[in-house]
Amino acid sequence: MEVDDVTVRFGALTALSGVSLRAEPGTVHAVIGPNGAGKSTLFNVISGVYRASAGSVRLGGTTLTGRRPHRITALGVGRAFQNMAASPSESVEENIMLGRHLLTRAGFVGSGLKLPWAVREQRLHRARVVEIAQFVGLGHLLDRPLGILSYGDRKRVEVARALATEPRVLLLDEPVAGMNAAETLRMSEIVLSVRESLGITVLLVEHDMSMIMSVADRISVLDFGRLIADGTPAQIQNDPAVIAAYLGTGTETGAAPAPAPATAPSP
Numbered sequence: 001m002e003v004d005d006v007t008v009r010f011g012a013l014t015a016l017s018g019v020s021l022r023a024e025p026g027t028v029h030a031v032i033g034p035n036g037a038g039k040s041t042l043f044n045v046i047s048g049v050y051r052a053s054a055g056s057v058r059l060g061g062t063t064l065t066g067r068r069p070h071r072i073t074a075l076g077v078g079r080a081f082q083n084m085a086a087s088p089s090e091s092v093e094e095n096i097m098l099g100r101h102l103l104t105r106a107g108f109v110g111s112g113l114k115l116p117w118a119v120r121e122q123r124l125h126r127a128r129v130v131e132i133a134q135f136v137g138l139g140h141l142l143d144r145p146l147g148i149l150s151y152g153d154r155k156r157v158e159v160a161r162a163l164a165t166e167p168r169v170l171l172l173d174e175p176v177a178g179m180n181a182a183e184t185l186r187m188s189e190i191v192l193s194v195r196e197s198l199g200i201t202v203l204l205v206e207h208d209m210s211m212i213m214s215v216a217d218r219i220s221v222l223d224f225g226r227l228i229a230d231g232t233p234a235q236i237q238n239d240p241a242v243i244a245a246y247l248g249t250g251t252e253t254g255a256a257p258a259p260a261p262a263t264a265p266s267p
């Protein structure tokens with residue numbers, strides 16, 4: 001996935017200013033930065049929720065910018081949202097199925113009419129939903145209503161639902177926000193197995209630095225809407241501009257770089 005010179009303006013505010021990055025196939029690519037840096041705006045441009053004022057996003061050779069969100073999903077960009085917008089009374093299976101509906105010819109109408117081809121198609125989709133649920137460790141919870149699940153399990157339903165769209169690139173927006181250490185570890189393992197076992201590129205926005213450092217192959221750093229660094233976790237941890245941005249002292253001020261912290265503090 002290539003983000004090329006993307007600018008997003010909201011009136012007088014420039015939320016993203018000429019941002020470029022390249023997420024290589026089969027890698028985990030993290031996007032980090034202090035609050036208000038433009039991370040969610042970038043995800044919203046990639047997934048078609050926001051329109052770029054300038055620049056482009058491409059997946060393979062296909063331009064995504066200017067397309068509607070459901071087309072972008074169909075072209076292979078799956079997104080697990082930070083705020084879970086799933087139905088609490090429906091089962092885990094139905095919630096994951098929502099990701100599948102984009103791919104079904106039948107949708108609700110055909111299956112409601114019990115047309116033979118629609119029933120066959122639904123059966124295949126349900127089998128795939130079971131596989132995906134097992135992949136994220138939710139196979140034993142398929143028939144439970146979403147609302148009774150733990151926070152960590154619900155977050156995994158969101159990832160499963162995004163995987164159910166059969167993405168080439170999975171966007172994860174703060175997947176471990178609010179999680180305890182055990183849940184965070186579990187989610188990190190899922191992120192790595194999405195890369196290893198499924199070969200899917202993961203684009204990840206997250207504030208938990210130790211999680212980022214343990215899963216990311218590459219990191220792009222935003223600050224005030226600009227890309228201030230791009231590199232491996234080791235390079236990023238030792239980058240003076242990044243350290244300055246996180247310490248809130250401004251970038252490239254000539255201040256002596258602080259020793260690289262194992263976990264950079266959230267602002």
Ligand SMILES: Nc1ncnc2c1ncn2[C@@H]1O[C@H](COP(=O)(O)OP(=O)(O)OP(=O)(O)O)[C@@H](O)[C@H]1O
Pocket residue numbers: 010013014015033034035036037038039040041042
């Ligand atoms: N729809 C919008 N209308 C106006 N301003 C917006 C809109 N969306 C984002 N912004 C502004 O753009 C800037 C970047 O916001 P964004 O949410 O992308 O940052 P972020 O890096 O995701 O922050 P956080 O880590 O707090 O989620 C902020 O100043 C924000 O107020």
